[in-house]
Amino acid sequence: MFSNPSATTSGAEPNKAPNFTHISRPLVHDRTNSNTSSSSSDVSTDAPNPDTSIYPDGKMSLAGISLRAMLLGTSLGLSASMALYLSTVYYTPLWRVPFFIASLSLFHFLEFYVTAQHNTRYATVSAFLLSSNGWAYNVAHGSAIVECIVSHVFWPGQTAAGRMITVTEPFFGSSVSLLLIVGFVLLLIGQVIRTVAMAQAASNFNHHVQSQHQEGHVLVNTGLYRYLRHPSYFGFFWWGLGTQLVLGNMVCFVGYALVLWQFFSSRIKREEAYLISFFGDEYVQYRKVTSVGIPGI
Known part of the structure; x- marks a missing residue:
């Protein structure tokens, strides 16, 4: 894909006079050959590095x-x-x-x-x-799968608390846990907000906290950012908790809540310190009129 094209050379020779004549013909310079070689040399010299x-x-x-x-x-x-x-x-x-x-x-x-x-x-x-995200991230998801399998294999059926908060769905008349419904809603809302927030921030979004003010980095305060100053974190937090409610995991739900809260609390505190140094009073005023959407942060 990145190799230089090979130079093509002409195999044609200048016209030769017939043997029975004494007419001399002017020497024809093969410009095609020389131009092609020169072009090939230029390409190999000036081609940008891949x-x-x-x-x-x-x-x-x-x-x-x-x-x-x-x-x-x-x-x-x-x-x-x-x-x-x-x-x-x-x-x-x-x-x-x-x-x-x-x-x-x-x-x-x-x-x-x-x-x-x-x-x-x-x-x-x-x-x-x-x-x-590190090994702990994958361990958390593995633990969630294990808890779901163990709880439904060895303790099938709903718990007493689960039976108290069930509703009858209208299509097949079966009982559905409200926790399952809430889990679906949180998962869907979290995923949509996370994705839309990343798209709306565009070049201002990065998976890593920026410690230096990059060229073109502006304070986004439109769309979702008009109401939430960290909508991508909001989406990730509630998406994670929603998955555990769908799985029916009570242990991992508490674990996810604690770990995610600690992670985003620390990350937001560090990130906002940088944002204040980048944007000064503009960000301080913006922070006063927006919410994180995560309890206690």
């Missing part, structure tokens, strides 16, 4: 990006189909596990896609957030 960041070991590796996108798409399709099958045809409460995996797959794909669409220079392999 962007090595898109090579397999680069931070924007095309191979790494395409592989992750394919795996996430495959995971989303298979897990969503399995969740639908296990919740309708062969009913079992364990449909929650593939549903959770489908939600994770969509979440991580959208993290990269929105970044690539609206802030392309930061569309690195790490923008998928599959490994950049």
Whole structure:
């Protein structure tokens, strides 16, 4: 793709006089050959160096990006189909596990896609957030799956508290936990707000806290940012809690709430210190009229 085109040379020779004549013909200079060679030399000298960041070991590796996108798409399709099958045809409460995996797959794909669409220079392999959050992030999701499986296999059925807050759904007349409904609502709202917030911030959004004021970095106070000063964090927090309610996990719900609250509390405090240094009184006034949307922060 990045190799220089090979120079083509002409094989034609100047016209030769027939042997039976004494007419001399002027020497014809083959300009095609010399121009082609010169052009080839210019191309090889002036061609820009390829962007090595898109090579397999680069931070924007095309191979790494395409592989992750394919795996996430495959995971989303298979897990969503399995969740639908296990919740309708062969009913079992364990449909929650593939549903959770489908939600994770969509979440991580959208993290990269929105970044690539609206802030392309930061569309690195790490923008998928599959490994950049550290080992604890993956342990948390693994623990959520384990709790769901264990609780529904060894303690099937709803708890006494769960039976007290159930409603009858209108289509099949079966009882549905209000916690499950609330979980779906939180998950959906959290994902939509997270994705829209990233898109509206565009080049001003970054997965890493910026300690220096970058060129073109402005204070976004329109759209969702008119009401929430950290809508992407708001979306992530409530999306995480929503997934645990859908899974029916009480232990992991408390764990997620504590860990996410601590993480965003620390991150927002550090980030806002930088934002005040960037924008001064403008950000101080903006902070007075907006909310984080996470209790206690």
